[in-house]
Amino acid sequence: QVQLKESGPGLVKPSLTLSLTCTVSGFSLSSYGVIWVRQPPGKGLEWMGVIWGNGNTNYNSALKSRLSISRDTSKSQVFLKMNNLQTEDTAMYFCARTGYSDYWGQGVMVTVSS
Amino acid sequence: DVVMTQTPVSLPVSLGGQASISCRSSQSLVHSNGNTYLHWYLQKPGQSPQLLIYRVSNRFSGVPDRFSGSGSGTDFTLKISRVEPEDLGDYYCLQSTHFPWTFGGGTKLELK
Numbered sequence: 001q002v003q004l005k006e007s008g009p010g011l012v013k014p015s016l017t018l019s020l021t022c023t024v025s026g027f028s029l030s031s032y033g034v035i036w037v038r039q040p041p042g043k044g045l046e047w048m049g050v051i052w053g054n055g056n057t058n059y060n061s062a063l064k065s066r067l068s069i070s071r072d073t074s075k076s077q078v079f080l081k082m083n084n085l086q087t088e089d090t091a092m093y094f095c096a097r098t099g100y101s102d103y104w105g106q107g108v109m110v111t112v113s114s
Numbered sequence: 115d116v117v118m119t120q121t122p123v124s125l126p127v128s129l130g131g132q133a134s135i136s137c138r139s140s141q142s143l144v145h146s147n148g149n150t151y152l153h154w155y156l157q158k159p160g161q162s163p164q165l166l167i168y169r170v171s172n173r174f175s176g177v178p179d180r181f182s183g184s185g186s187g188t189d190f191t192l193k194i195s196r197v198e199p200e201d202l203g204d205y206y207c208l209q210s211t212h213f214p215w216t217f218g219g220g221t222k223l224e225l226k
Contacts (some may be wrong), residue, residue: 035215044206045210045216100153100165101155101208104164
């Protein structure tokens with residue numbers, strides 16, 4: 001069955017770079033894209049970006065200068081890197097499959113604090 | 115960016131009752147291919163969002179027919195009839211017609 005699982009550090013110091021991995025199973029990254037969405041504590045959802053099945057990417061314009069999404073299809077993994085982290089980047093980070101974001105990972109909580 | 119305005123922010127309902135959530139976009143969500151990419155999600159407390167409705171009015175697999183979506187252009191509605199306890203949570207609309215994709219601010223469906 002289709003599954004996605006996010007992994008990464010729970011705590012990142014300000015100004016440093018966040019690296020997250022979304023490991024997928026049950027589908028091919030060459031056939032489906034993966035999006036990243038984040039949710040600050042007690043707040044709504046924010047779309048961050050997408051990497052498509054052909055490897056092309058699109059980003060949230062507010063994050064574009066700091067954000068990079070890539071993948072390793074052989075390992076069924078999608079990577080998110082965001083630099084110059086600030087306290088307002090503290091959030092739950094989710095990955096989800098495109099095709100109307102029909103399947104989501106459980107999310108990983110990232111806290112930005114010194 | 116397309117702004118998605120979702121109302122109400124909070125919606126108290128009685129079990130067995132009906133709920134209606136509105137989502138309005140700052141520009142038309144009709145894609146150049148003729149499709150309208152407006153979707154609805156429910157996020158229960160402590161869980162990931164789950165897809166309910168895709169492309170305005172199509173129920174995702176396993177979603178009860180108590181959920182229905184409608185609308186066109188810039189004005190969309192999610193209706194829930196015969197509300198059950200498992201329907202409580204936060205509802206979000208998402209437009210994926212224009213980049214960047216954008217979510218509505220959310221509607222909390224709670225017991226009256």
